[in-house]
Amino acid sequence: MDKDTLRTNLSNEPIYLKELLQSLVETTTDAISIRDMQGNILLINHAFEQIYGWTYQDLLQDPYCLVPEHLINETKEVFHPVKFFGEKLSDYETVRMRKDGTLVQVCLTGAPIRDSAGKIVGTSVIARDITGRKAAETALLESEAKYRILVENTNDIISTYDLDLQKIFVSSSVELHLGYTPDEYLQTDTLDMVHPDDINEILNLRQSISIHKKTVQLEYRVKHKNLSWVYFESRCVPILSENAEIEGFLVVSRNITERKHSEEALRKSEEQYRFIAENTVDFISVMDKNGDTTYSSPSHVKKLGTDRIRFENIHPDDASLVCERYSYMLQSKTPVICIYRYKLEDGTWIHLESRGMPFFNMDGECPYFFNVTRDITERRQNEELLRKTEKLTIIGELAASIAHEIRNPLTSLKGFIQFLQPALSENSLYTDVMLSELDRINFIVSELLVLAKPQNLDMKPMLLHGIIENVIELLQPELSSRNIIISTNFTNPPVTINSVENQLKQAFFNIIKNSLEAISANGEIGIQTKLLSDNEVLIRLSDNGCGISQELLPRLGEPFYTTKEKGTGLGLLVSNKIIKDHQGSINITSEIKKGTIVDITLPISGCPIP
Secondary structure (H helix, E strand, O other): OOHHHHHHHHHOOHHHHHHHHHHHHHHOOOEEEEEEOOOOEEEEOHHHHHHHOOOHHHHHHOOOOOOOHHHHHHHHHHHHHHHHHOOOEEEEEEEEEOOOOOEEEEEEEEEEEEOOOOOEEEEEEEEEEOHHHHHHHHHHHHHHHHHHHHHHHOOOEEEEEOOOOOEEEEOOOHHHHHOOOHHHHHHOOOHHHEOHHHHHHHHHHHHHHHHHOOOEEEEEEEEOOOOOEEEEEEEEEEEEOOOOOEEEEEEEEEEOHHHHHHHHHHHHHHHHHHHHHHHOOOEEEEEEOOOOEEEEOOHHHHHHOOOOOOHHHEOHHHHHHHHHHHHHHHHHOOOEEEEEEEEOOOOOEEEEEEEEEEEOOOOOOOOEEEEEEEEOHHHHHHHHHHHHHHHHHHHHHHHHHHHHHHHHHHHHHHHHHHHHOOOOHHHHHHHHHHHHHHHHHHHHHHHHHHOOOOOOOOOEEEEHHHHHHHHHHHHHHHHHHOOOEEEEEOOOOOOEEEEOHHHHHHHHHHHHHHHHHHOOOOOEEEEEEEEOOOOEEEEEEEEOOOOOOOOOHHHOOOOOOOOOOOOOOOHHHHHHHHHHHOOOEEEEEEEOOOEEEEEEEEEOOOOOOO
């Protein structure tokens, strides 16, 4: 049945239509009231009583009881055109008062009621409770105001984009960071503003958001109005519809350019310091507050053979001191310095100087300790050499004065004894002893003179092998009497060196003499020369004598220190000085019951022998 047929049938059924209208009035949730021209109430429905709480009897006594007093005149004015001119009133929002005194916000629709002649005989009013809607609108407005304040005053850039990444909205803070006004920025193409190297990442993330519908974070560069690049850290949030479909994107961007520049400066600084740490000859390490090493520079492996300083390699006599000093640093958080001996992987002992320093962060806490260790072996050797040099200087000055004072009376004594020797032939044993002792005194004086202040040496090119052979020839009687063999192995062709012949002979004489005194009968002494790559020659003198203990080796060459019963301690000291004056070096190794090896290096002369 169509609408027109239904309408016709209803018009032919007046009783049925009346019942239908009454049902609608009673079942609607809107408040319906009908008044006559004098404003008296004629009809209210059930919803009217539920919304306002006023009954029909209440309205008969006071037709305007539901209208707040200050709105009565306004209400009359608003409904005047309806009552007297037949106009309709729609969507008039106002306030009414419930019977309990509370206010309710309503939306009124009014219409005139006419009789069969078309005369206006009253008014009908439909009221809808809009209190909930008004509360929601107020809350929404307050929320919008809060978020607008947030958007307009935040330092971050807040923007929205459609699915094609076209800009829809951008906060005013964009001008602070990029130099564009919001209107200018909205006119620009999104991807044209992005650094070319970052475009693919943005497109990939857009695709990821479209698939997973989850918030993502990214860093990218945007072009400033002055054409510089600004770094941003952005969070991109998908905007979802009621159907959970993505309608656009909300992006909150923070300017991190200063942070990026700081990170870059820090990275360069770290690279510089790491370069220094990884290429310095010092050993740099970092320890935590428990004393565990967290970083060691590569110099550890290059010099020590291990990736860090190991406590078990510290000399036993120094271990307790090192432990004590570093325990003090960890507890007191104060710098310490410690010097100790350290054993390398090849068994060599070196001297190390370690400086431990606490590192304090900005909160005043000390999470780390830096340790810078330096190999001071050469410095120690130089200090020892300086000490010996100073001692030699003092001895030299003393020796020169003593030798001068002794030689004059020594010459007289020796001359008179030789003069009286024929007359004392019956006591020749005594005169021989006296002359022998005088010769010994003269020998000691001669060695003392060598220790005097250095003079200008008159060096001449000479054959090294000839000097050594002359010394062997001088010692040949003693060698033969004790059945000791000297074997030689000289380089070919012969080596020429610059030397003072008598001094170099004395040095070789002293060293070979020491070997003779360390060898029992039937011993052997070896003399070998070898050319080195750096224009030097090595002279190695070895014997199979009693040897010297490792504890005593460092003291060899000290003034008046000797391991022989009748030694003076000057022979090796003199030999050392002579070799040094000839720009050479001497090194002694020895082992008990196996013998001693003396290695002497001297520079080769480039001048021909005159």
